[in-house]
Amino acid sequence: MHSGIRAILVRLPWPHPAVARLPMKHIPAPRVRLVIAVVSFLLGAELILRVVGYGNPATRPDPFFGFEGAQPVFELRDIPGEGRFYVPAPRRSSITQRFPAQKSANTYRVFTLGGSTTYGIPYGPDAAFSFWLNERLSRLYPQKNIEVINAGVPGYGSARVLQILEEVAAYQPDLLVVYTGQNETRDARFHYWELKRGHFRARLLHWMSRSRLLYLTYETYVSVVSLALGPRQTSYAGAMIEGILSAPFSRTTFKSFDYLAVPPIVDEQQDAGQLNETRAKRVLKSILRVGVIPISSAEVSSIFEQNVERMIEAARRNGIKIVFLRNAMNPKFRDVLSIPPVTIPSKSFGEEAKRAWGLNYANGIQNMKEGKWQEALRDFERVRGLCPTCHDSLLLLYQGRCLEELGHYEEARREYESRFPAEDLELNDILDRLTRKHQIALIDVYGLLKAASVNGIVGYENFFTDTVHLTLDANKLIGAALTDFIRKEGYIRDSAPATPEATATVARTTPAGDPGLARYDTAAVTTALGWASFNNGKVDEALDRGRKAVAQDRAEIQAHLLLGYVYTKLGRLDDARSEWETLKQLYRNLSRR
Numbered sequence: 001m002h003s004g005i006r007a008i009l010v011r012l013p014w015p016h017p018a019v020a021r022l023p024m025k026h027i028p029a030p031r032v033r034l035v036i037a038v039v040s041f042l043l044g045a046e047l048i049l050r051v052v053g054y055g056n057p058a059t060r061p062d063p064f065f066g067f068e069g070a071q072p073v074f075e076l077r078d079i080p081g082e083g084r085f086y087v088p089a090p091r092r093s094s095i096t097q098r099f100p101a102q103k104s105a106n107t108y109r110v111f112t113l114g115g116s117t118t119y120g121i122p123y124g125p126d127a128a129f130s131f132w133l134n135e136r137l138s139r140l141y142p143q144k145n146i147e148v149i150n151a152g153v154p155g156y157g158s159a160r161v162l163q164i165l166e167e168v169a170a171y172q173p174d175l176l177v178v179y180t181g182q183n184e185t186r187d188a189r190f191h192y193w194e195l196k197r198g199h200f201r202a203r204l205l206h207w208m209s210r211s212r213l214l215y216l217t218y219e220t221y222v223s224v225v226s227l228a229l230g231p232r233q234t235s236y237a238g239a240m241i242e243g244i245l246s247a248p249f250s251r252t253t254f255k256s257f258d259y260l261a262v263p264p265i266v267d268e269q270q271d272a273g274q275l276n277e278t279r280a281k282r283v284l285k286s287i288l289r290v291g292v293i294p295i296s297s298a299e300v301s302s303i304f305e306q307n308v309e310r311m312i313e314a315a316r317r318n319g320i321k322i323v324f325l326r327n328a329m330n331p332k333f334r335d336v337l338s339i340p341p342v343t344i345p346s347k348s349f350g351e352e353a354k355r356a357w358g359l360n361y362a363n364g365i366q367n368m369k370e371g372k373w374q375e376a377l378r379d380f381e382r383v384r385g386l387c388p389t390c391h392d393s394l395l396l397l398y399q400g401r402c403l404e405e406l407g408h409y410e411e412a413r414r415e416y417e418s419r420f421p422a423e424d425l426e427l428n429d430i431l432d433r434l435t436r437k438h439q440i441a442l443i444d445v446y447g448l449l450k451a452a453s454v455n456g457i458v459g460y461e462n463f464f465t466d467t468v469h470l471t472l473d474a475n476k477l478i479g480a481a482l483t484d485f486i487r488k489e490g491y492i493r494d495s496a497p498a499t500p501e502a503t504a505t506v507a508r509t510t511p512a513g514d515p516g517l518a519r520y521d522t523a524a525v526t527t528a529l530g531w532a533s534f535n536n537g538k539v540d541e542a543l544d545r546g547r548k549a550v551a552q553d554r555a556e557i558q559a560h561l562l563l564g565y566v567y568t569k570l571g572r573l574d575d576a577r578s579e580w581e582t583l584k585q586l587y588r589n590l591s592r593r
Contacts, residue, residue, distance in 0.1 A: 046213045055212035059090045063218050066160045067194035068205035073164050094119055097149045103172040107145040108492050111168045113161050114179035118152025121469050122528030123520045125150045132479025141494040157187035158307035165311050169318040176315055179325040181427040182468045184304050188295040190234045241587055249580045254568040256336045259537030262361045263394050266341040297423050305430045312438050324435055327428055328446035331416035332459030333467045334535050342392045357386045377402040393419050409455040448477050460536055465528050523553035530562050542566050557586050
């Protein structure tokens with residue numbers, strides 16, 4: 001048979017006459033040698049870097065901020081005396097739980113995915129809703145081996161949450177719980193090029209992340225760009241600290257505003273969004289793909305919708321049940337570091353109207369300070385009447401406070417909730433629409449908190465530590481709601497369900513004086529509560545908490561930042577300067593890592 005094929009091939013004209021007539025270009029030998037030399041050098045360099053252990057993908061800092069989709073969150077490892085487990089990759093410091101590689105038939109496995117709220121900031125994973133879900137399910141189903149793995153990563157938006165979900169779908173989960181949407185605007189601000197990458201670039205990054213030579217090249221590029229333009233910022237906190245340390249200390253370094261203040265008026269024709277940079281620097285940043293490049297709200301929503309669709313598809317493709325949590329926001333949030341301006345149409349709002357607007361605003365604030373809530377409410381209603389189409393977040397906050405103090409709780413709640421940003425409401429609408437479309441379960445977290453509050457009003461006082469991060473009680477409520485949902489849907493089949501006594505134990509919440517709460521008494525928690533106090537105008541309380549946080553951990557950067565603002569607010573500029581110097585040293589040490 002082989003000889004017959006060989007005979008046919010011999011008879012074929014080769015090369016084909018048409019091909020033979022084509023002019024054949026001879027490749028010069030020096031070029032061939034050059035190509036061979038370059039390829040040999042690259043392969044040799046890659047080999048040397050691997051031998052010396054430089055740039056190990058499992059341990060090196062992530063140059064792609066988790067967007068390359070190549071390096072896994074979990075890796076297989078043999079634990080002596082225990083067996084084979086999936087453990088968090090070394091550079092995934094925020095994920096701490098491991099789980100057996102082979103899931104037993106008696107195991108019910110849940111992954112919770114999202115950003116810092118899922119992770120459990122400020123308390124940590126041992127206070128997150130995943131922890132309370134695990135506690136409750138273990139007591140309700142004592143014959144089952146319950147595994148609830150917290151895969152939340154602080155700062156991650158839906159794009160990176162999707163990547164983790166697609167990975168953990170291979171680890172035999174019974175249920176995926178997704179709480180995402182809090183970091184979409186953050187990603188849009190700091191990760192424009194990562195979010196805008198196409199399929200080809202994603203595959204290229206996937207390949208690049210495995211090469212140690214390319215990592216060295218990229219690391220060098222990042223270092224050069226950082227020297228020329230300053231380090232790349234990927235968080236609001238980092239950008240704020242950079243701004244504070246970029247100029248010599250002055251009385252305005254830690255500038256903040258009164259808790260009760262008249263917001264500035266901005267003419268709608270003013271361009272308040274200009275970056276404080278030269279045009280040349282902005283163009284250079286665009287070419288080098290660093291810095292802030294804004295994405296429109298419509299694009300942010302579109303990216304979020306695509307990511308949620310892909311999460312649902314991945315779950316269904318792998319036969320996994322999935323439930324989403326609808327985002328909750330603090331309707332009373334107030335940041336005294338920046339007062340949101342009020343945009344007023346200049347053509348229909350003259351100088352006399354502006355004066356009346358400011359006067360009524362100031363009168364309302366003074367009446368609030370004196371506890372004259374009805375009079376203050378009338379003043380604020382006059383302000384609103386002067387510009388009914390203006391969206392004034394502070395005015396809504398002040399009116400809500402007056403109504404709450406007067407006992408008009410339903411009206412107060414409506415005023416507070418009117419402060420929710422339209423962009424965040426749009427993301428929740430997308431979740432509503434997609435879960436209905438695909439018949440996926442959706443649990444309304446804000447609705448849970450509202451139903452559990454005494455008067456239907458939520459805020460710093462009960463369930464929030466800042467804009468989106470939750471208190472212990474709020475996380476317990478989510479854990480309880482998920483437990484009830486799983487039980488109601490019959491997701492866990494157990495021949496020996498919990499006794500009524502065990503069920504009652506699960507239903508109880510931890511008393512405020514329980515010694516178990518001591519494990520949450522950390523510098524990070526104390527600092528977060530200090531910021532909440534500061535944003536509520538409780539400066540003395542913020543000072544006490546800031547000092548306590550520094551005593552707990554002198555390297556807690558946010559605590560020193562908080563104290564800088566508190567001391568400036570109290571007029572103690574020497575103490576504020578001392579905190580600035582400490583902050584500068586700590587941040588310098590952090591940047592060197």
